[in-house]
Amino acid sequence: MRYLLAFLCIFLLNFQTFSQEKKNDTSIKFNGFIRNDIYLDTYRSLNMLNDLTYFLPNFIGFDANGKEINKQTSASFLSVESRLWANITGPTILGAKSSGLLEADFVGKPDFYLLRLRKAYITLNWEKSTLTIGQNWHPFGGGNVFPTVPSTNNGSPFRPFNRSPQIRYDYLFGNVTTSLSALYQHLYVSNGPLGLSSVYKRDAVVPELDFGVDWSKNGWSIGGNIDYNTIKPRLFTTGNDKKTYTSNEILSSWSYMVYCRFQGKKLMMLFQGYLGQNLTHMQLNSGYGVSAFNPVTGAEKYTNYNGLYSMFNLTYGNKWRPGILLGYAKNLGTSDPLYKYQSNGVENALVWGRSTDTRQTYRFAPFLSYVESNYSLQFEYERTTAEWGLGNMNFDNGLYSSYHNTANNGIRMVLIYNF
Numbered sequence: 550m551r552y553l554l555a556f557l558c559i560f561l562l563n564f565q566t567f568s569q570e571k572k573n574d575t576s577i578k579f580n581g582f583i584r585n586d587i588y589l590d591t592y593r594s595l596n597m598l599n600d601l602t603y604f605l606p607n608f609i610g611f612d613a614n615g616k617e618i619n620k621q622t623s624a625s626f627l628s629v630e631s632r633l634w635a636n637i638t639g640p641t642i643l644g645a646k647s648s649g650l651l652e653a654d655f656v657g658k659p660d661f662y663l664l665r666l667r668k669a670y671i672t673l674n675w676e677k678s679t680l681t682i683g684q685n686w687h688p689f690g691g692g693n694v695f696p697t698v699p700s701t702n703n704g705s706p707f708r709p710f711n712r713s714p715q716i717r718y719d720y721l722f723g724n725v726t727t728s729l730s731a732l733y734q735h736l737y738v739s740n741g742p743l744g745l746s747s748v749y750k751r752d753a754v755v756p757e758l759d760f761g762v763d764w765s766k767n768g769w770s771i772g773g774n775i776d777y778n779t780i781k782p783r784l785f786t787t788g789n790d791k792k793t794y795t796s797n798e799i800l801s802s803w804s805y806m807v808y809c810r811f812q813g814k815k816l817m818m819l820f821q822g823y824l825g826q827n828l829t830h831m832q833l834n835s836g837y838g839v840s841a842f843n844p845v846t847g848a849e850k851y852t853n854y855n856g857l858y859s860m861f862n863l864t865y866g867n868k869w870r871p872g873i874l875l876g877y878a879k880n881l882g883t884s885d886p887l888y889k890y891q892s893n894g895v896e897n898a899l900v901w902g903r904s905t906d907t908r909q910t911y912r913f914a915p916f917l918s919y920v921e922s923n924y925s926l927q928f929e930y931e932r933t934t935a936e937w938g939l940g941n942m943n944f945d946n947g948l949y950s951s952y953h954n955t956a957n958n959g960i961r962m963v964l965i966y967n968f
Contacts, residue, residue, distance in 0.1 A: 574640040581633040582967045586701070587626045592957035593619040595904060598656055601627050602701045602710075604832065605910055606955040608937040617955065629655045629662060630701055645673035645680070667712060679719040687711035687737075688730045688759045689776045689831065691808045696819055696862035698874050699916050699927035699963045706904075707860040707876030707912060708821050709831035711737040713757075726763045731756040740829045740836060740901040741782045749780035750830075753799055773807040778827070782837075782901070786847030800837055800851040802826035817872075819862040826853035826884070829903045833858055834878055834910060836902010838947060840885045852885035854905050854947060868920055876912035876933075880905070882946030889944050898944055906938040908952050916961075923967040931959040 592606035600623065609619050634652035641647065649671040657663030670683025690709040703710055715732040733756055734747040741749045750757070757779075763772035783796040804825030811818045828835040834856060841850035857879045864872035887898035904910075916929035934956040938949030 576638050578636045578638075579633065580636065580968065582631065582965050583628070584630045584632070584966075585626070585628050585964045586630060587624075587962045589622065589624040589960045590957050591620070591622045591959075592617075592955060593621050593623070594957060598627065598629065598661075598701070599625060601625070601630070602705075603931065603933070603957070603959055604702060604706045605834075605904065605907070605933050605935045606957040608935070608953060608955045619955075627661070631655060632667070634668070642673060645675045648672045648674065649683075677721045679717075681715070681717040681719075684712055684714045684735065685717070687713050687732065687831065688715070688717060688728060688761050689774050689804065689806055691774070691806065691821055692728065692761060692763060692772070694770060694772075694808055694810050694819065694821070696860065696874055697817060697864045697870075697872060698862065698914065699918065699929040699961050700914070700931060700959075704821075704860045704862065704874055704876060705832050706834055706910065707858050707878050708823065709828070709833065711831045713737065724764055724766045726765070728759075728761040728763075730759040730761075732759065733757070734830055737830045737832060739780050739827070740903065741780070742901070749782055750778075752781040752784060753779040755779050768812045770810040770812075771808070773805070776804040776806070776825070778802045778804075778830075780827070782851060783849065786849065788846040789844050794846045794848065796848060798849060798851065800827065800853070802828075802837075802853050804828060815865055815867060817862075817864045819860075821860050823858040824855070825858070826855055827902070828856065829901075832903070834880060834902075834904040834907050836900060836905040838883060838898055838900035838902075838905075839888045840883070842888045842890070849888075849899075852883045852887065854883055854900075854902060855881040857881060864918075870918040870920060872916050872918070874912065874914040874916075876910070876914075878910040880908050880948065882943075882948045887942075887944045887947055896944070898942060898947070900947065904935070905947065906949065908936045908938065908948065910935045925963075925965045927961070927963040927965075929959075929961040929963075931957075931961065933957050933959070 590600050595604045595607045632654045637649040639647035652668040653664050655662050657665035670685045673680040696704040713732045714735050715730050717730040719728045734750040738745050738747045739749045758777045761774040779799050779801050781799050785793050785795050806823045808821040827837045836854045837851050839849045840852035859877050861875045864870050889896045911934045914931040918927040936952040939953050940950040
């Protein structure tokens, strides 16, 4: 790993020297931060990075004595969210100022401390419009509108958590900015018969489309997005005659978002609300299921799970910065009834997604940050509660007859040194 990092540094330095010799029309500036996270949780979770990015407590059932199996306290200390990025300023292209950004952290698979690509995009900036090409935050998260919290989950699963390859065009009309984006999947993908994979999006061919509008003036930003996505869950099916039949069934999903943000000298307030379908690739509690089945060919039709997601974030201050994040999400069930099939004498439905058997999820997360020069020290208490389905499923809407509450009490301490 150290040889790879040394090679990258030498390459970038040589590239910078070469570009400076070439009429100084390209320059590179390196920035980043060293981040250390110490954290404790009282319930095992659906997460990324060994609970460092905590989404919600994951209920998997009870033991023989009636105790919750995943009710386990754990703690850890990681530095893998440290980041390095290169800001590139380039020549004028097609009358636009060109720039780029390359950003990496150290949470690559199959294990930590492997370099991972976070962002890689180029930007062409004209007087009233901007074209961005490459991997960046998904615009359905609200463009550049982010909550201010110590946790690496950025408020998920009450708002999207997704970076994707995209082509995005922004146009400015006075105080109003409109955007149109076309995206495919890479780091964050849909679920289906093959598990989590980008193949469902690739086979659907048509990119995910997102349209956004933002009005900004005097510290206020108000906007919204409409998102349209398609996936192709199966390439082929098998009928009861044991023959194989190609499948052309596509699942289409629509999602909507609104936000309101105020940024003053000390006060920041942000509200985001989402109503969406099949948002598994956004790390939200969502998915889809089979609504119709042809036993002769094995052909399937699909229906979306619908979900409501909302988040409120408030901070106040500069050097000492207290704040809070409140989150609420609700599973609204499927658009159409699910197809029932018999398995060992029990009725079941075929469903793919993320936490489709939850009904409601809540979060209460107060925090305190101390910011001084190029470093910050942050403390956060995060209580996340999820209601998990028990008993029989209602096949009319994919919800359950009863639910069990699970709760996690998380404590975070974060030290960040910027350079």
